[in-house]
Amino acid sequence: MTKLNTYEAAMAAYEPVLGLETHIELDTNTKMFCGCSTEFGAEPNTQVCPVCLALPGALPVANRAAIEATIKIGLALNCRIAEWTRFARKNYFYPDMPKNFQTSQYEEPLCEDGYVDVAVDGRTYRVEIERVHLEEDTGKTLHVGGATGRIHGATESLVDYNRAGIPLVEIVTKPVAGTAELAPEVARAYATELRDIVRSLGVSDVRMEQGSMRCDVNLSLNKPGDAWGTRTETKNVNSLRSVERAVRYEVRRQSALLDGGEKIVQETRHFQEASGETSPGRSKEEATDYRYFPEPDLAVMEPSREWVEELRASLPEPPRKRRERLQAEWGLADKEMQSVVNADAVELIESTIAAGTSASGAVKWWLGELSRRANETGAELGALAVTPAQVAELQGMVEDGKLNDKLARQVIDGVLAGEGGPAEVAAARGLEVVSDTGALEAAVEEAIAANPDVAEKIRGGKHAAAGALIGAVMKTTKGQADAKTVRELILNKLT
Amino acid sequence: MSTISREEVAHLARLARLEVTDDELDAFAGQLDVILESMKTLGEVDTEGVEPTSHAVPLVNVFREDQHQPSLPREDVLAGAPDTAEDRFRVPRILDEEA
Numbered sequence: 324m325t326k327l328n329t330y331e332a333a334m335a336a337y338e339p340v341l342g343l344e345t346h347i348e349l350d351t352n353t354k355m356f357c358g359c360s361t362e363f364g365a366e367p368n369t370q371v372c373p374v375c376l377a378l379p380g381a382l383p384v385a386n387r388a389a390i391e392a393t394i395k396i397g398l399a400l401n402c403r404i405a406e407w408t409r410f411a412r413k414n415y416f417y418p419d420m421p422k423n424f425q426t427s428q429y430e431e432p433l434c435e436d437g438y439v440d441v442a443v444d445g446r447t448y449r450v451e452i453e454r455v456h457l458e459e460d461t462g463k464t465l466h467v468g469g470a471t472g473r474i475h476g477a478t479e480s481l482v483d484y485n486r487a488g489i490p491l492v493e494i495v496t497k498p499v500a501g502t503a504e505l506a507p508e509v510a511r512a513y514a515t516e517l518r519d520i521v522r523s524l525g526v527s528d529v530r531m532e533q534g535s536m537r538c539d540v541n542l543s544l545n546k547p548g549d550a551w552g553t554r555t556e557t558k559n560v561n562s563l564r565s566v567e568r569a570v571r572y573e574v575r576r577q578s579a580l581l582d583g584g585e586k587i588v589q590e591t592r593h594f595q596e597a598s599g600e601t602s603p604g605r606s607k608e609e610a611t612d613y614r615y616f617p618e619p620d621l622a623v624m625e626p627s628r629e630w631v632e633e634l635r636a637s638l639p640e641p642p643r644k645r646r647e648r649l650q651a652e653w654g655l656a657d658k659e660m661q662s663v664v665n666a667d668a669v670e671l672i673e674s675t676i677a678a679g680t681s682a683s684g685a686v687k688w689w690l691g692e693l694s695r696r697a698n699e700t701g702a703e704l705g706a707l708a709v710t711p712a713q714v715a716e717l718q719g720m721v722e723d724g725k726l727n728d729k730l731a732r733q734v735i736d737g738v739l740a741g742e743g744g745p746a747e748v749a750a751a752r753g754l755e756v757v758s759d760t761g762a763l764e765a766a767v768e769e770a771i772a773a774n775p776d777v778a779e780k781i782r783g784g785k786h787a788a789a790g791a792l793i794g795a796v797m798k799t800t801k802g803q804a805d806a807k808t809v810r811e812l813i814l815n816k817l818t
Numbered sequence: 819m820s821t822i823s824r825e826e827v828a829h830l831a832r833l834a835r836l837e838v839t840d841d842e843l844d845a846f847a848g849q850l851d852v853i854l855e856s857m858k859t860l861g862e863v864d865t866e867g868v869e870p871t872s873h874a875v876p877l878v879n880v881f882r883e884d885q886h887q888p889s890l891p892r893e894d895v896l897a898g899a900p901d902t903a904e905d906r907f908r909v910p911r912i913l914d915e916e917a
Binding site: 351352353357358359360366367368369370371372373376378384385386387388389390409414416418465466467468477478479480481482483484612614617619621622623624625626 | 885
């Protein structure tokens with residue numbers, strides 16, 4: 324059983340130093356060094372050719388679009404773009420790469436020395452970027468024979484090289500110190516900001532759950548005043564939430580070891596999504612020795628300053644600036660905007676407004692009822708089976724008095740169940756506010772007759788008592804009345 | 819006595835996935851020494867101010883456009899594999915590493 328400290332105790336005694344290594348798969352049409360498709364989900368080994376299979380004599384040529392995308396990422400992260408850069412071979416034997424090396428970059432990355440500012444609890448932290456370089460993804464390995472599909476117990480492995488050679492950008496931060504107990508939040512905020520920046524550039528779909536963005540979390544602890552401690556590297560962190568959880572777990576685990584006088588082993592660990600724990604990976608008895616050397620089959624690159632400036636001029640509005648602008652446009656307080664960002668609802672709300680709804684209407688649905696539904700099922704908000712246009716339509720029906728909030732929620736049930744758009748669901752399920760005043764008046768009369776005491780109170784000036792009568796009317800109309808109209812009718816009759 | 823140790827030869831052999839016997843460790847250490855000695859001769863040349871060469875051809879910025887080229891038919895892809903299963907390359911189990 325792994326001994327753990329409470330997070331609070333750990334943070335009272337130690338200071339954390341963070342580091343993040345992020346891999347992002349670019350969404351170019353073709354692979355990094357050949358014209359094979361990068362389309363996800365194809366039949367195994369149907370998107371491979373002599374170059375990505377490393378058949379003898381095959382020659383790679385770099386994909387211009389991938390270079391441009393990487394320079395754009397570098398610029399968006401405030402990096403310096405190299406005037407001279409080249410690829411290198413990272414040599415290792417592992418069946419996920421048929422070449423027995425990965426084409427990567429070593430001492431001369433495409434982009435260096437940048438930063439990202441992230442806000443946590445109203446404070447801004449600058450995360451410095453060490454480098455952004457370009458490499459290629461590996462093939463997908465299926466372990467068979469083992470009980471769980473993992474390597475342990477597997478008798479053999481099956482390899483699909485469709486993914487081998489897809490352009491992969493690696494973004495490495497410098498060590499981030501001084502976050503104190505906010506280390507998990509800063510790590511998550513950085514990963515979120517990075518994702519948003521890359522998404523805004525339109526060069527990757529950056530979906531962690533699908534593996535097009537992958538985070539490795541480095542963490543060490545030291546006593547205040549001491550040198551930095553030995554770090555561990557946690558891989559297999561597959562969601563933004565898990566970035567935060569992985570940091571928190573390592574803080575608790577490492578601090579308990581250090582308290583017991585033990586040493587931290589520099590190792591690769593694996594995050595377990597289900598338990599939120601990290602477990603040791605491969606033990607490195609032998610220091611990895613990749614014997615990098617310059618890739619002789621690919622020409623060196625000298626990105627011209629004109630090219631770089633052209634790409635800089637093409638950059639979209641940075642997400643942080645955009646959020647500030649939208650917050651002002653939507654008239655939200657800092658806390659509300661923070662909720663919108665945390666719920667990953669910025670784009671959803673923006674699209675809903677674009678479909679013709681007020682900002683307050685769009686925010687109300689996405690942060691209220693729809694967030695609740697998403698939480699119930701553990702889904703992401705964007706994965707709900709309702710489009711921004713449908714939310715706009717729904718809110719429009721509420722504003723037109725066709726639906727009250729209660730009916731609108733029932734309409735959402737139908738939309739999420741795939742019964743069609745809001746208007747269709749309302750029609751099919753017979754959900755519409757009763758606008759027939761004759762029927763409403765009859766229901767009001769009935770309620771008054773049935774509750775003479777309440778009616779007397781209202782006559783005596785206690786308008787707040789109308790609630791009980793409204794409830795009764797709602798009951799007879801099965802919730803399909805507009806509460807405001809009912810209230811007006813009651814007060815008209817009794818006062 | 820070789821300047822390259824037996825341990826270094828063993829390490830290099832491991833990295834290259836070569837099986838080397840004890841006797842061969844000594845033999846290769848000696849041979850590698852000869853190669854390193856020869857390289858030392860080259861090292862005597864004054865290369866002050868000369869850029870290291872990594873590419874024999876003075877080409878820069880050779881790119882391809884992001885356009886599809888046909889991939890190989892799968893039969894051809896798997897034809898060279900020692901073993902296949904489920905349309906994939908079948909390889910011995912991989913030790914000492916997590917998926």
